[in-house]
Each structure stands twice: as C-alpha cells, then as structure tokens.
Amino acid sequence: MSTKDRILSRIRRATAQNPDAPPIPRDYLRTHGTRTPAETADLLAAHLTEYRARVHRTDEDGLPLLLARLLSASRTVLVPLGLPPHWLSAADATRIHDRAGSTPRDLDGVDSAVTGCALAIAETGTIVLDGGPDQGRRRITLIPDHHVCVVRVPAQVVDSVPQALERLDPARPLTWISGPSATSDIELDRVEGVHGPRTLDVVLLDTPAQ
C-alpha cells in the first residue's frame, strides 16, 4: 500500500463512525461598521500610517509631481511593464524593467519600485498585489529598499478582509502588504525594514467614478 493510501485509510478509520460535522456558521460580519467611500479611504490611510507606511493623497494631475518628489532620492526605479507611462513623466530616476534574465542580485542595486495594486483593505491597512501588468513580478516590490504603491480611490478600496477575498483570483500569486517589513523578535521592540523594503509609500489616487 502506498503512503498516500495508508494515510487516507487511517483518516477513514478515524472518522468513519462520526456523524457529519454541523454546518459552518457564516453569521460573522462582512464589514465592521458602515462608512462612506471617503470614510473608508480615511480609515485605510489611518491604519497604513499606524503601521509606519507613509500615506499621500493626490489626483491624476498631481500624481507625476508627487511621484517625482517621492523618488527624488532614487537614482534608479523598477517599473512594471504595464505602469501608465505618464505616472513617472516628471521623475528623474532611471527606469529599469524587470527582465526575465535579470537575477535577484541585479535588482539588489535598484533604489525604488513603483507599482499599482489589485486592491486595498481599509479595516486592516493592507494593500494586495496580484501580479497584474501595473504590478509586475513579486520580487520587484521585495528587493529594492523603497516601494511606492498607487491605490485608486475609491475603486480599489474595500472595507474588509471578506470583501477583499471575494474580489481576488486565487490562481494569481497574491502578496498582502500591511506596512513595511518589520520584526519584533528582539525583546518585542518593533524594528522596520528587515528584508523587505524599509520604506513603503502609499499614494491614494482620487479617481472619480466613471
């Protein structure tokens, strides 16, 4: 008998006499509180800030100048292929694309990465990336020391974790980010920037509903 069959038969013997488990109660809340879209965006900003992300707000017209300012200390910036070109129209940093052949070590020297996102969750202060064209591969938001993430408000902001999962595609690689990399392993003192980016800038981009 293969190991697989052995494990499965042990499970069946262990549970054969048991009645079916009761149905799963789903009466927990879909969101914690009712908010206007503006209040949801405010909550997202507050929770991101609490986790030491730097939050900025602007609209389409102000975005290139804001990004240029956030990248003023960067010589090089990683850019996903599908990032709207005008976002970086005012930035001086040299744009670098994450090519298939480039090694993690090649990317280690890049100063910043700019991406969009799949969505953001207000109640937890989380941005979620799903590898879409304006986000690129997982490694580009991991290796550089600085990540700038643009969130379209209100279209990409949800209130809660349950609302987020409904909108995500599990077949894509998903990265949930709540504040920059952090550790509390030494006497529970929180230290930011262990391996992921030390600095996370989140830009809340006001885009009126179409």
Add this chain to the structure above:
Amino acid sequence: MTRTNLGMPSFPPFPEAAGEAVRDEVLRANLRRATHTIRDKRARAVTELTDWDRLRAAGKAVKDHTLRHLDHYLLQLEASVTAAGGTVHWAADADEANRIVTGLVLATGEREVVKVKSMATQEIGLNEALEAAGIAAYETDLAELIVQLGHDRPSHILVPAIHRNRDEIRDIFRSEMASWGRPAPEDLGDDPRELAEAARLHLREKFLRAKVAVSGANFMVAETGTMVVLESEGNGRMCLTLPETLISVVGIEKVVPAFRDLEVFLQTLPRSSTAERMNPYTTMWTGTTDGDGPSAFHLVLLDNGRTDTLADETGRQALRCIRCSACLNVCPVYERAGGHAYGSVYPGPIGAILSPQLRGTGSDIDATLPYASTLCGACYEVCPVAIDIPEVLVHLRERVVQGGPATRAGVRVRLRPAHGHTAERAAMRAARLLLDHPGALRTAERLLARARRLRPRRLPGPGRAWTDTRALPDIPAEPFRDWWLRERGNRH
C-alpha cells in the same frame, strides 16, 4: 512500528525541566515582560472586532468540518496543486518526510537551502536530516536565526527567541555569524535596530544566491490548491519567490476547504498571534506561475501522528490549532517555566496536548506534559478556534494514569498505566476509604492534630514527588469538626 519523531532528543520530564527554569531569574523576567506585552495588545486587537465570538465559532466549525472529511479535502488539494503545476508527496512519518525533502534537494544539485520558519520542519528534525546528507539549511526568520546561531532550541511558537535578551543576542551574533557566512559588524551594539540590520546583511547574500527554499504553510486551500504563509520580516517572501525550487512541508491538518474560508482565519490569526490587525506580509501561491517565482513547487503532506490524533475523539480538537500562540502568552505555567521545559517544538498549553498525542505518552516527558497546567482555562478563553485545552489535558491525564485505548501509527492499541502513578492511585484509594468511613476520618484527624509538631517539611517515600513542588499545608491544632462541636455543638 514507525516512531513519531518530533525532532528532539529525549528530554527530562516536565517537572524537572520546569524546576530548573523557574530558578532562572533572567529567563523569568524576559518571559514575563514578553508574555504580558503581547497579551495586553492582543486583548485590544480582538476587542476591535465586535463579531469575534462568531468568527471563533466559524473557525472552529471550518476546522471540524475539514477534519471530518479530511480524506476528501486532501485528495481535492492534491488534484488542485497538481493541476496548477505543483507536485504532491505524502509522508507518513518524520523519516519519510525527511527522505523525500533530502531527495528533492539533492536532485537539484544544490547543497544549501534557505528556510522559512516552520513548525512542521522542526517537528520532523529536517535541518539535522539535511545536514546528515551534506546540505546546509539556513533559518531566515530573525528569531530562528538567533536560535540556530546560538545552538539553541526555540522556546515559543511565534517568537522562538523570546528567552533571549538583546545582550545575549549581540553576543551570539558576534561569535557565531562568521562561521555561517557574513560576519557581524565589529562594533555591533545591542540596539534591536542594529541587531536586525546585522541579520539583514548576513541573510541577504543567502537570499540572493539561494536556488532552493523550504517552507511550511499556515493554510492550504483544497478547492484551489492555494498555499498561504503569514509573516512579518519579508524573509518568507524572499524564500517563497526568489529560488527556483520551493519545497513546502505541511501537516495534513492545515487544509481548509475553500478560498473563502480564509476570510475567517486572516481575521483571527494575526490578531491572536502578533496582536496586529494584519501581519506585514502574507504570500499566497497556487502551484507555479510562469515567469514569476519558483519554477518547481513540491508539497509534502505530513502525517507524523496526526491521523492517530484524529482517531481520538476528545483529543482530535488539538488539530484545529492554527499555531497563533495566544495560549502560551496567557498561561501562568508557561510564563514561569518557559518553552524549553516542554521538551517539544510545541510548547505551552497547546504543546501539552499536542505533543503527547503526536508522540504518544510513552516517554517521561510526554507522560508529564498533561500535568504541565493548572487547568485555569485561560488558554481555552483566548483560543481563536475554541480548542478546549483543559478538557484534553484531563483526558490525557486519565490515559496516563489508567491507560486505555489509543491509536499509534494507525493501529488500535491498549495503553498500560504509566509508571510513577502508583502512589497517586494508592493515595486516592486511601482517601476514598476515609471519606466513606466518618469515624475513621475523625480518628485520623485527631491523630494528625496531636502529631502536628512532627510534621516534616517534605513527605518521605512516594509522597516526595508531591512535596517537591508544593508546600505541605499546616495542620491545625484541632480538627475543624472538633472545633465546630465545641463552639456551636450545643446551640442547635
């Protein structure tokens, strides 16, 4: 018969190990500060969710439902992972899992792996098995790195180096980093910021060159084949996305039926463990993705005593555990004894019920673990999946003292009572005799009162084990019943 290996050499029984730990004042101070800090923060994080009780009930129900149909969900998971480009392996015990992982690493031609913190791989002693095969395994979680460099053992599920303070960590980094890779800076101080930076530099060279990574997983989704890892530092993301080959060793109880079920646990796990609304990083991957992340993904499904635990109808609830460690932080015993006394990778209240079930109650350490508790119930109160730890503790105590039916390696066996409990049984029989015969009880009480000057500080013979850890109570000059008779006896 296969032996369930929890990756640890044999350990002294809990009372002995704990007796030593409680005399270590630095350890007690480190533990007390840490557990109280997390405990208070957790309470605040949980209060924010007004539906906590309902989330807890849902989490419990999802796990119970999955365990009842575990065969079905594992097969579904295997099909989903395979369809998404992964390969699934099944391991009945630690040896088999280690053999599979070692073989997979050797097949890549590599001789080193980077590791994401994982209880399952500690449980099976994977690092030691890899080392024996000439493969270096680097722990990349900061706390695990501290433990590994310090030739030490983890003492907490969430913060494995909780027993170490900053001075000790600085000394470990200074003396040990050089032999594993990039040395610590010459003038390394004890500021957590500096220490974290030293770890960053030390580990970065490993991340950037690693071709193979080994991880566990917090959840596996049967419906979609999605694997989920929650972490904070980004070492997880490094290991899960940069190498070419990813091998995940995961206990079979970590499966959940549907992607939607994550909505419960992604709310309860971070708040219960780190007391945060959400941990900084969560990575979800489904098989392999062209051009992004590892091109080969292997999932090793681990039994190692889990099906035996499933066969115990009272004890199986331990398999609901999502390894949040909230029970450790509220436990008065853990707070004083620390994690090492439990002699297992699973310390604290959950360890006291999980380890003796995964390993059986045959050894001294496993026979004493069900007693490593005051049964105060605080662990049950905080458990986000409502594991009634005290209930299982009492159940296991009964098994230790009286023996009884159990399942070991899939076989129904009848356990004999463990050694060392004969005195307890004799004392209980004597007590029953006295309580059944009021006259004898009165005589015994009077005799005791008269002989009270002779009361020793510690009991001789078999009673000694009891007084090793407890003060013998004072004997009153006069039995209560005599006092009552004298004071009140003539008034009714």
